[in-house]
Amino acid sequence: MTTPAPEHRSGFACFVGRPNAGKSTLTNALVGQKVAITSGRPQTTRHTIRGIVHRDDAQLILVDTPGLHRPRTLLGERLNLLVRDTLSEVDVVAFCLPADQKVGPGDRFIAQQLADVMRGRRGTPVVAVVTKTDLVDRDTLARHLMSVDALGDWADIVPVSGVEGFQVDTLADVLVSYLPEGPELYPGGELTDEPESVMVAELVREAALEGVRDELPHSLAVVVDEITPREDRDPANPLVDVRVNIFVERDSQKAIVIGKGGSRLRHVGTEARRGIEALLGTKVYLDMRVKVAKDWQRDPKQLNRLGF
Numbered sequence: 295m296t297t298p299a300p301e302h303r304s305g306f307a308c309f310v311g312r313p314n315a316g317k318s319t320l321t322n323a324l325v326g327q328k329v330a331i332t333s334g335r336p337q338t339t340r341h342t343i344r345g346i347v348h349r350d351d352a353q354l355i356l357v358d359t360p361g362l363h364r365p366r367t368l369l370g371e372r373l374n375l376l377v378r379d380t381l382s383e384v385d386v387v388a389f390c391l392p393a394d395q396k397v398g399p400g401d402r403f404i405a406q407q408l409a410d411v412m413r414g415r416r417g418t419p420v421v422a423v424v425t426k427t428d429l430v431d432r433d434t435l436a437r438h439l440m441s442v443d444a445l446g447d448w449a450d451i452v453p454v455s456g457v458e459g460f461q462v463d464t465l466a467d468v469l470v471s472y473l474p475e476g477p478e479l480y481p482g483g484e485l486t487d488e489p490e491s492v493m494v495a496e497l498v499r500e501a502a503l504e505g506v507r508d509e510l511p512h513s514l515a516v517v518v519d520e521i522t523p524r525e526d527r528d529p530a531n532p533l534v535d536v537r538v539n540i541f542v543e544r545d546s547q548k549a550i551v552i553g554k555g556g557s558r559l560r561h562v563g564t565e566a567r568r569g570i571e572a573l574l575g576t577k578v579y580l581d582m583r584v585k586v587a588k589d590w591q592r593d594p595k596q597l598n599r600l601g602f
């Protein structure tokens with residue numbers, strides 16, 4: 295009897311909480327040595343990668359949300375926008391509350407914003423993380439956990455100490471449990487540009503195959519030509535140009551992908567763009583070309599070029 299391959303999960307998590315809540319310390323504890331290799335994500339996105347938790351069964355990518363960890367912008371107007379746009383793009387949010395400080399107005403404000411995220415379009419789960427447990431005794435911790443529980447409708451509550459490593463693995467397990475099934479986004483836990491384009495290609499491929507899977511089985515490959523931020527844009531409103539080629543084997547298949555008067559391709563573009571914008575965290579101009587690469591599946595040279 296063969297045992298089924300264990301599922302692999304991958305996705306993004308974001309740590310929020312008021313200044314000094316212990317977010318950086320916890321990030322480092324979760325990621326271990328790997329944080330040293332993280333140099334930040336390509337500038338095409340709003341997210342900066344703080345670290346990657348790389349395990350056999352999962353890859354958890356910890357991203358920063360600009361503004362949220364800075365005291366001055368914390369109460370600013372931009373927070374609402376950031377919360378809705380950016381936090382809803384991650385798979386799980388970890389809200390850090392230090393055990394040695396009572397739940398205060400700052401925490402309550404963030405909790406209110408997070409309630410919107412949980413109720414939002416994607417219903418992003420929020421895990422409450424009680425940090426710095428090593429600084430308090432058991433009774434204080436118990437009381438603190440109760441007030442944190444009363445603060446919101448958290449997916450989970452996990453007490454940890456980043457400094458002592460207490461429950462750090464448990465927190466990793468909990469966060470991973472909210473990630474979708476998926477492959478390693480950063481092979482080997484290394485940051486490169488590649489995964490982004492692999493994911494973009496996959497989104498376009500999915501959209502292009504939607505509804506016509508029977509007619510185009512496997513004869514469709516998507517290659518990303520470029521992902522470049524548009525120059526001269528207002529930094530507050532960036533735009534990324536994404537150019538992709540969709541390869542099919544025959545003219546008849548090209549006609550299917552494009553549809554009557556280009557109607558189907560436009561629909562594919564709208565669908566794919568929605569996913570790509572969520573992935574990159576920015577507005578996207580998507581340029582798609584449909585090309586015929588005859589018998590590419592049987593031609594090793596073509597396969598190479600298409601990245602197989």
Ligand SMILES: Nc1nc2c(ncn2[C@@H]2O[C@H](COP(=O)(O)OP(=O)(O)OP(=O)(O)O)[C@@H](O)[C@H]2O)c(=O)[nH]1
Pocket residue numbers: 311312313314315316317318319320363364425426427428429454455456457458
């Ligand atoms: N005793 C103890 N101290 C901690 C723990 N985690 C963080 N600290 C301390 O708390 C302070 C703030 O920790 P950070 O990890 O920098 O907090 P942060 O939330 O990233 O802070 P900002 O970047 O200002 O938002 C530092 O002095 C840490 O050493 C912990 O688990 N136990």
